[in-house]
Each structure stands twice: as C-alpha cells, then as structure tokens.
Amino acid sequence: MTKYIAAIDSGTTSTRFIIFEKAGKIVTFAQKEHEQIYPNPGWVEHSPTEIWERTQTVIDEALDRGNIAPQEITAIGITNQRETIVVWNRHTGKPYYNAIVWQDTRTDNICNELAQNGGIDRFRAQVGLPLATYFSGPKIKWMLDNITGLRAAALSGDAIFGNIDTFLIWHLSGGTQGGLHITDVTNASRTMLMNLATLEWDKEILEILDIPQQMLPEIRPSSQVYGHVVGRLAGVPIAADLGDQQAALVGQTCFAPGEAKNTYGTGCFMLLNTGNEQIASARGLLTTVAYKMGDEPAVYALEGSVAIAGALVQWLRDNLGMISTSAEVEALANLVEDNGGVYFVPAFSGLFAPYWRADARGAIVGLTRYVQKGHIARAVLEATAWQTREILDAMEQDSGVKLTALKVDGGMVGNETLMQFQSDVLGVPVIRPLVAETTALGAAYAAGLATGFWSSINELQNNWGVDKVWEPNMMVDVREAKYAQWKKAVTKTFDWV
Numbered sequence: 001m002t003k004y005i006a007a008i009d010s011g012t013t014s015t016r017f018i019i020f021e022k023a024g025k026i027v028t029f030a031q032k033e034h035e036q037i038y039p040n041p042g043w044v045e046h047s048p049t050e051i052w053e054r055t056q057t058v059i060d061e062a063l064d065r066g067n068i069a070p071q072e073i074t075a076i077g078i079t080n081q082r083e084t085i086v087v088w089n090r091h092t093g094k095p096y097y098n099a100i101v102w103q104d105t106r107t108d109n110i111c112n113e114l115a116q117n118g119g120i121d122r123f124r125a126q127v128g129l130p131l132a133t134y135f136s137g138p139k140i141k142w143m144l145d146n147i148t149g150l151r152a153a154a155l156s157g158d159a160i161f162g163n164i165d166t167f168l169i170w171h172l173s174g175g176t177q178g179g180l181h182i183t184d185v186t187n188a189s190r191t192m193l194m195n196l197a198t199l200e201w202d203k204e205i206l207e208i209l210d211i212p213q214q215m216l217p218e219i220r221p222s223s224q225v226y227g228h229v230v231g232r233l234a235g236v237p238i239a240a241d242l243g244d245q246q247a248a249l250v251g252q253t254c255f256a257p258g259e260a261k262n263t264y265g266t267g268c269f270m271l272l273n274t275g276n277e278q279i280a281s282a283r284g285l286l287t288t289v290a291y292k293m294g295d296e297p298a299v300y301a302l303e304g305s306v307a308i309a310g311a312l313v314q315w316l317r318d319n320l321g322m323i324s325t326s327a328e329v330e331a332l333a334n335l336v337e338d339n340g341g342v343y344f345v346p347a348f349s350g351l352f353a354p355y356w357r358a359d360a361r362g363a364i365v366g367l368t369r370y371v372q373k374g375h376i377a378r379a380v381l382e383a384t385a386w387q388t389r390e391i392l393d394a395m396e397q398d399s400g401v402k403l404t405a406l407k408v409d410g411g412m413v414g415n416e417t418l419m420q421f422q423s424d425v426l427g428v429p430v431i432r433p434l435v436a437e438t439t440a441l442g443a444a445y446a447a448g449l450a451t452g453f454w455s456s457i458n459e460l461q462n463n464w465g466v467d468k469v470w471e472p473n474m475m476v477d478v479r480e481a482k483y484a485q486w487k488k489a490v491t492k493t494f495d496w497v
C-alpha cells in the first residue's frame, strides 16, 4: 500500500491538484486559474488546451513541492466543473471550438424551441432537469449546428464529446494513443441526455436533439479503476470521476439520506442526499445522481443550483476593479454596518434554481446618494446568502427534511462575514469542516474506496471534523423583512431579455 491518494479538481475558476494522506489531510497542492473568455454578452468560454496544460502544470508543481514520487500515490480521482462541454478530434486531440461553459446562455433559442412542445419540464421525468441553457445537451446541439463540418465528423466518429472530466481522463490515459473515452453517472446526469433510471443515454432525447450517440462517452460508476495514467503520473490508477458538487457531498461524508452540504465556489450548489430514491422537485430543484460506488446501486440527490456566487466577487475584482483580490471584498463590506438598502441580484446567466428564468438579467436596486462602495460589497456577499435561503426553503418543502445545520465548503467559506450572515438568514448554524477542499477530498475518497486505500465509508466519516460554527444572530422579524426585500428585488430582474 502506498502512502497517498490524490485528486484533480478542475473548477470553473481554477484547477487544483491535491495530494491527501489517510486521515484526509492535505500533504501538498498546487493551483492555477485559467482565463474566462466572454466573446458576447451572456457567452462564457474556456480554452480546453489551457485547462489541460494547467492540469499538467499543477500536477508537476504539487509533486515537486511535496517531493513526492508518483509511485507513492495509490490512485487519483477526477472532479470537475459540470455541464461545460468540449468537442475534439480523437486522432489529433484538437478541440473544434472553445469549451462552452455551464454559465453560457447562447442556447436560449434552442431551449425555447424545444420547450414549445411540452414546456420547460418536457424531459424532467427522464432526466430530472428542466430545459435550460445550463445543461450540456443544448450546448452540444449548438456546436453541431454552428461549426462547419462538425456533424459529419461526429457521425464518422472522428469528433468526440466530453465534459471536462472526460476530456482530462482521455488526455491522462494516453490521448491520441488510445485514451479512454468515458464519463461517470454524476457528470452524465448533468447533460440532459442520461436517463436517471437506466443510467444510460436516452435514445429518444438524443434523437430529438439530433445528437449522434457515437460522439458520447461510455457511462461508468463514480468509483472504479478505469485505467492508468500515461505521463508524469505514469502507472497511477485513475479510480474516480465525479462532478464537483457531488464530490463535495462525498467529501463532506453526507452518505445518509437527509444529509446536505452547500458549496460556495464560482456558483453555489446545495445537494441533499436522498438515498436510492429519486425525489421529483415541484419547486425548481434538480434530481441528480449523487454517486455510484462500483457495483452498488446509484445514490441520488436533490440539488439547488445558483449560477453566480463567488463569480460576483470576481466581477467586482475583474470587471469593476473595486478590489484586487476576492478576499478583499470582506474588508470593503465591513466598512459599513449594513447594505444601506441595496440589493444586488446577479442574474448574469439568467436565474437558475428555483426560478429558471433565462429572461432575467442582473440588477442593483435600492440605490440612493447615500450608497458607498462598502454597501455594494455587502450586497454582493448578501446575494449569495439570500440565493441559498431560497434554495433551502425549496429543498425543505420538496423533501420534507428540516435541516438543523448546514455543512459548507468552497472558496467563499473563508469569508467570515458571509458565513455569519448566511447563518443569520437561514436561522440555523453553519458548519465549516477542517478540510475546506472538500471537492478534491470527495474525489480522493471515491478513488481510495475503489483501490482499498480506505476500506469503507465509515472510515471516511472519522476523518470529518469541525473547524468553525456560526450561530444565527438576527431577529426573526428583521430577517423576514429583509428576505421580502430580496424577493422583491429578484422580480425586478425578470423579463429583461
């Protein structure tokens, strides 16, 4: 048995390579941001080539920094931003187009056309998702319809599709020299093309979207030895693949039905484990696969997806230049006592759960001459907390589960002001675990379970520990009055495009 287990966490903002030891503690890591490309309003792209290069760089840097040899690593797991698509040539490895990112809204017309027959819940019974620009299926259709020669290349088997997990695994396992073309059930459940009951590609939906099945990867469990790495980590088994939000659920050891976590990264995503049962949402949540460990039956989750959370902080930093690092938003927000009456609804990609309003666009409301930068910063942080409140309300009503505390993780949970406000507006304690890199840890756990590095999920539960708890500290009537203001602000964003 070797000493370590590792994970590649390829997020929307950055890629990390993290090496863990048996108690789940980080031994070494490296991280690199990649470019966000905005060719038109509402469009968001990444360079797949850059993501693959940065992945190799962070692997090299972490190994060098920790002075660790590949032979000391039992296995690696992959976890990734979900829904984002890449289509590339299997003989040359060359992408046909930039990656179209999950936040991209260019497929609005495609979704509207599809919804004409059956509404936005047309495919919900099969795939657990509404028709929305968020998911991969419409994005693949857009590429096939708009890139000259791509449909023919897909039909001939030259052009292949993958989410970021598939793209990385293909490269890691040899690329043009026989790389694996696979995905896992969690990632596939976000394409709008996988049937949740059979865990196979849904032929009827493929036909309606006119997507050739031969371009799609094979769907595998989330925890299994799929193959071995070629390159710097040569010979190391690739033993897990999970979408990042599902990986965070595993990393937080939410293995029992009724357990939930909320991850605050570029977007913000709450997942509730519903066991082997698929709960259909009546309130705009998603039914999704949480994980499938080897031959065990799939475990499902209810999910509330918020498109813009940390991305709004990035926007203050990169587009307005109001701060020079994301962390600086906290000091700016703390220059003032409250939001000064300002609410910022970041409907930059329309609104996801619970609204699914592609016609919404961002709005700052409540402005007066009194308002200063600090109020805007505070409204930016509060936007994430209010969006989470809306998700939690919907989730409790859909599932009948009353959360007594919320486990949190992701890049924004270092922001203490946000965490306190989050607890205030939910009225329950917010708990940050000792290992904040829960997403990578979840992928490492799944890889470790597949290779015997850890023997069972019980062993993993012992690794989870509390770092900090925030208790609610806001009068209920104050909280509810503010929440009503937030909801009113949300309505101002509707019907804009």
Ligand SMILES: Nc1ncnc2c1ncn2[C@@H]1O[C@H](COP(=O)(O)OP(=O)(O)O)[C@@H](O)[C@H]1O
Pocket (backbone or CB within 6 Å): 011, 012, 013, 014, 264, 265, 266, 267, 309, 310, 311, 312, 313, 314, 326, 327, 328, 329, 330, 410, 411, 412, 413, 414, 415
């Ligand atoms: N201290 C902070 N306060 C507020 N936002 C933060 C802070 N630190 C990081 N962020 C935000 O968190 C996001 C990065 O979180 P991360 O979990 O790494 O994201 P991802 O997995 O989406 O790449 C960025 O959008 C960044 O703006």
Ligand SMILES: O=P(O)(O)OC[C@H](O)CO
Pocket (backbone or CB within 6 Å): 011, 012, 013, 080, 081, 082, 083, 102, 243, 244, 245, 265, 266, 267, 268
């Ligand atoms: O990059 P993150 O961590 O915000 O996660 C993105 C989600 O997977 C999108 O569904």
